Amino acid sequence: MFKNYVKTAFRNLLRNKIYSGINILGLSMGLACGMLIILYVKDEVSYDRFHDNLNNIYRISTVQYNVEGKREGAMGYSGYLQGPRFAADVPGINAFTRVEQDMRDVKNGAHIKAWQIHLADSSFFSIFSFPLLSGNPKTALLAPDAVVITEDVAKEQFGTKDALGKVLMMKQGDDQFKPYTVTGVAKRIPQNSSLKFKILVPIRASAQDEGNDENWFNFFLNTFVVLDPGADRTQVETNMQQVYTAQSAAVFERQQQQYGPQGKTVYQLQPMNELHLSKTYRADNGLTDASDPIFSYILSGIAAFILLIACINFVNLTIARSVKRAKEIGIRKVVGGGRMQLIMQFMGESFILSIAAFILALILVQLSLPVFNELSNKALAISYLFDFKLVGGYLLLFFMTGFLAGFYPSLVLSGFNPVKVLYNRFTLSGKNYLQKGLVVLQFTLASFLIIGTITIYCQFRYLTTRQLGYDDKDLVILRHSRIPYLRADAFRADLMRNGAVADVAFKNVGDWMTSAKVNGDLTVNFSYETVDEKYLPLLKIPVVKGRNFSKAFPSDSTHAVLVNEAFVKTAGWKDPIGQEVNFWYNKDEKYTVVGVVKDYHYVDLKQRITEQLFTMKNSNQYGATFVKIKPGKETAALAHIAVIYKKYFPLSPYEYTFMNDENLKRYESEAKWKQIILFSAILTIFISCIGLFGLSVLSAEKRTKEIGIRKVLGASVAAVVAILSTDFLKLVIISFVLSMPIAWIVSNKWLESYPYRITVSWWIFATAAFLVVGVALMTVSFYAVKAAVADPVKSLKGE
Template identity: 65%
Template structure:
């Protein structure tokens, strides 16, 4: 019996090649999308779970709350003291490990390169499960002049992974190059690890630092603790509060008196496995790959849309094609076939089609995985497919898809009346509301994704093309060693010897922030920028009041500051010029405001403009040179800059980037989502259209004699095409009407995450409607036109 089912199924597939290919192609695309997203979600959920003690590993989190209940700051960062002090006083904490990412210069022969390193406690390799290819994990980091490197770094530096006992010369914090012995070579960190290191160095803490209790107030690294099995995290958090309030009592008092710090600090324990997807306590300070659950939800939604559309295609085409098999079903019933047998046969055909589609989907996944990795910023491998749990999920996906795609058609086909089918009096009952509803659902989903894609494209274009309030064109940023402003004078003179260089200014490296008092006692927090005199005019930041720093006023470096509009507004100044900014914690250091610059986007447009203050304080360090070059002299300028930097700073690595390129990097996440949504929309509309193509073919075949009669009676080709297309276009129009309000609400909710954003406009919906209508019309009209130009004599010959 089953052999006969298979024969019938294959004969049917062979007889209807076009429809079989459409079904298989649509299902395989849907299944491939589902597989890729399952790979993505599995990778997201598997982060950091490979550590042997993962259920005992926690990160210490910090939250500072103001007296009014507002959160001043929070995150997964601590200072030197939290780990050792909590461990010494709380029995449930067995061990602590501190992790701090840093940059160190590595000398290899005469070449010097900057290398990211992780400064860690000596028990790092015991607490975390990062296997060593060579070396003892328990002793590898005990000596301060030891270093653990990955096999990739070993091959880069020594040409082999057999690097144990070799020496690497590393610049320390005092600026001296010191030899370090390689005491361990580690495997490459797993892709699904929040800690990804290339080089491990022992963290060095002086006795003076350990004796200075004010270090309770510093937050700049990550501290992890290994809890005793079965320990209650909430109970441990309560003990942490007690230890902190007792041990840091004096530091809290000093901080309040000297710095006006009135925020209360609370410590918490974050399970290590929660870090990757946490939105409150993200993977920072030596941790990487911070993600959000929203990404998995969106991708899963897109995959579900595409798979659902593929299943809808299958149902629609199978039911529509059923008229061709009506006599076969009638004969089977007349000779004794019951409904159960017919359902088994049609479900079997569905399973065979799905199996072929499943195999094709696996091949598709293998082909597009590199593209998907690029889109999702992952490094997924096809070997992930052979994970036992994942195989189970895929088998489940195959079974559910087969049942979903085959159950309803088998129910409908097996219910046909044998008398009506054999006398050719059978037609599908009713007005095919289900089939029409499925078409509407398909194009509703497709239209929604197209509108979402247009919205993301428009927002991305806004972020990358909106004027920032300053000129970032032809601006080279070159890294300096940490130096004072006085040390940059000769560098600037040498750089300006090139006719291709317009001007040079220097600034502190990174983002600094601090607080000061205005209006006597009001505290204000702000971005704190240390610059040289040409910085503001070099970037063409508009001045709206007062003046900028000038060499004509020598006291500017010690007594003057420039602020932005946001600072003046926050301070409540109607006339900012001459107002005083008091850094009271630096021996009552006071400055006078000499100018106000127009608010400009010194950070990405994903961040709101905050108060900003510029100073030329001589004691502050600089670390970044801003070099304005002529548009037609980039090559000569870059060559001169590199030569000058290597002459002035031979023991420091040289690197540069153009400012406009750096700004674009701020929107890498938006750029990825733009591509992902585009691919999703294209796939969705493609699968919807191949289904619509199949249905339009079926419609033309069902109405072939009607078309012949109409043509004999004088109907034109255009009239026939309109008749065949009208019903489908009405369904597509209805889908657009349904999708537009849903997309409008969703787009506005997404854009609310951006402080600077586009406005959802009518043209987005109009463009989506035109695109969907044009694609649908092209798909339908192909078969409609073919039927319209057919010879009516052939169509009516059998009558």
């Protein structure tokens, strides 16, 4: 009996190749999307799970409160003291390690390359499960000149993984290169690790640093602690707070006397298994790949949409074909076939289709993984499919798909009345509301994604084309060791000797934040920039009041500052020129405002323009050089810059970036989401349309004789096409109308996270409507035209 079911199922599928192909293709695409998203989610939740002692590893984090007791922020940073002090004085903490990030120049022969390195305590390998290919993990970081490298770094620097005992020349700051002995070679770091080191050296924490109670208030590195297996986390946090309060009390009192009332710091423990997906305490400052669980939710939702649409196609096409199989069902019932046997027959066909779709889906996953990895910033591989839990998930996905796609059609088909069927009196009852409802549902989802795609594209275009308030074209940025202003003048003079260089300006490197008092006691927090007098003119940033810095005013380098319009607004100044800015924490450091800079987007457009202050203070050194290149002379300019750079920084690698490229990199996540949603929308509309194509084919076949009669009576091809297409287009239009309010609400909600954003305009919906209706019209018209131009004699000769 079972053999007969299988044989009949295969015959039916082979006899209806278009129907079978559409179903297999649609299901395989839905399953492939589901598999890729399962891979993504599995990778997201697997971060850091490979550490043997994961459940007992925590990162020390803090919550900051202001003077009024209001929560101001939270961070996962700490300083030199927290690790050793808490480990010594808090019961339940048995080990700690601090992890700091830095940049170092590494010399390999004559070649110099800047590497991101990590510094850590000697207990690092006792806490984390990073196996060494060679070296002793307990002693690898004991010597001050020791270095542990990964196997990839070993191959690059020494040409072999067997690098134990070899010497790595590394520079710290402006010092000469110093030899570091390789005391360990680590295996390649797992891609699902929040801590990805390449070069690891012992942390620089002197006895003086660890004995200075003022370092309780420095936060710049990550500290991890290991709790005893039976320790109460809440009690440990309480004890940590008590130790901190007691040991920092004297320093805290001095700060209050010197600077006024201070806020409060509360220490907490963040489980390491929450690092990757934490929205409060981000995996940064030496940790990598910080993510947001919303990404998994969105991608899972998209995969569910696509899989649902594929199942809808299956149900629709199977029900639509039911008329053609009515006599087969009637004969089976007359000769004694039971309803359960018929259900098994049709469910069998469903699972055969699902098996074929599943195999094709595996092939599609393999082919699309490189693109998916690029979009999602992952390094997923097809080998991950063979994880036991993952295979179980895929099998569950397969059985659910086969069951959901085949259960309802099998109930409908097995319920046909054999008498009506065999006397040609059978028609599907009602007006096929379910079939039409399913078409409406899938095109509603497709329309929603298309509107979302257009919205994301427009917002991305807005972010990348909006005027920033300064000129970033043909502007090269060099980051280097800090240089004083007198040496910077000589560096500029040498750069300007080439006619391809238009101008040169200097600025501090990185983002500096500080605060000062204005109007007596009002504290203003601001971005603190050290620039020269050429910086604002070079970037074409207007000074709207007062004047720019000038060497004609010697006091500009000691007592003058510029502020932006946002600073003026916060300070409440009507006439800002001549106002005083008091850096009260530095004795006698007061400045006079000589100019107001027009607000410009010095941070990305995902953040509002906030307060900014500029100084030309002599004691602040420059760390970045901005070189304006004349248009069309990039090659000559860059060659000249390289020569001059090596003259002034012979021990530093020559690296440069174009500022407009840096600005674009700020929106990499938006660019990737634009691509992900675009691919999802295309895939959704494609699957929906192949289902619509299948329905139009079956509709045309069912109405073959009607079309023949209409043509004999004089109907034109256009009229016949319109008749066959109208019913489907009505459903598509209804779908789009239903999707509009949902898409409008979701799009506006998403845009709320951007302070500078587009408006969801009518033309976005008009464009989406044109695309959806146009694609649907082309889909249903293709076979409708073929049926309309067919010879009516062939259609009617069977009558």
